[in-house]
Amino acid sequence: MLEDAFACVASMGINGADGVAETTVLALSDDLDGPGGCNEGFLRDDALLVVVAIQDTYDEGSKGTAEDWAAALVEAKGGDADAIVLLVISTDIDMAGSLCGPTIGVEHELRTWTELMPHSLFGSICAEGYSDYFADAAAKITEQCEVFAPQ
Template identity: 35%
Template sequence: MSAVLAGTLAACEGPDPAASSFALPPTASSAPAPTGDEPGTSTGTTGTSGPVPEDSSTSSTGEPGTTVPLQDLGMPDLGDLHPVGCKGKIDFLFVISRFGYMETMQERLIEAFPDFIATIQSKFVDFDYHIMVVDGDATWGSEVCNADCNPTGCPYPDYPCDAIESITACDVTMGAGTVFPAGKGASNVDCGIVGGRRYLTREQPNLSETFACLAQVGLTGDHLLGEAVTAAMQPAINDPGGCNEGFLRDDALLMITFISNTLDLYSAGKPKLWAEAIANAKHGDPNSVVMFSIHFPECNPSDRLCDLVKYYFPYWHIADNADADYRPAFEVATDLVEEACSAFIPQ
């Protein structure tokens, strides 16, 4: 397990289980600031902020589409810049657990993807996307098979033993885009991204099929999603020469989708630091990010991923990973994207 952030692994105080799993920019009252060691609470209804964890300074202004800058996260006051909209330029980051028993959830994500993209495309005439998948582990494939890729040492008959010698540094870098999922339940093939990139663009033929290949990351790995998203936001990995060179665009809206079946108790750092990395990657503008999680909507006190999604960004939705069909949840996410895009101010 690689650590990209220093910090403790203390879990944040979680929300009230009755809080809504869906929020647009706040339209009602401001969330009260936390006092002492206990998080603050609010009504938890749609359009208002939920309970605030102890390491957060998020608050709402009461006006749609705006938030008070999170000074703790180094977010500057953007002033009265006039929103020009994202004009259909959106960077999609899917952060997927490789932990055991994820096969059904990966399948449901793959099933929902074509409808999701079609709906987004219908909302934006000039839809211009980057789509990248990262998983919650810095390793490639199965360590057991990589060490001994013979029938006696590797229990997965379709494991791509021939590829072991050709894996690159980016294949074993936390936060780098997945291009060749390997291991139990994985695609076990090079997914064929065009242009030598680690993410998909409008140049990619067979978009849905290629995404299906990428999203089937398998079941032989970890679920360090907080650590993975933080690593994917770092300048070095997105700058020229980095593994994800060019993925994040200053003039694009960013949508981050998490999917997991376990609590992220072991990622380095804590939600405040993960949120800081995301905000910094978007020039301190939380309104330029849409957070979507297919996880546990009840948000128990140990759910650090819920804290990240729910308390630091105004556009968010949490769906239940046990749902038989993820398409309705993605419908909600498309509305969030449209709302956020209309208020977007490119940097």
């Protein structure tokens, strides 16, 4: 059983270092989540999909765009964007007043991804702690659970 679990995790590749969004999309694919896949049963019609993506840089390695990643999440939940809560914790160097240092002009696809999802939060990886982000995400999850209609 441990060998099977490791094989499943290992099949995701090393994209977590540079491509957290792509890795998220891969985890939801039919190959991994469908019948016989190592994540079989992860996506359930009777549950919200909660995604927590943590990356200390802006995403330079993921294939696709923020729009593609958002569409993949919504597709995974049968077209119901209200069945998804997304929390992204990443660098904030794209915004004035950055906690991570001097602001530079980059297109931060992880921030864009967050902004495209209706029930999402973005937090700075350079904050002293993340408890407020997780508390806010838990509140969003609770709100969505109260209105969630299983498919």
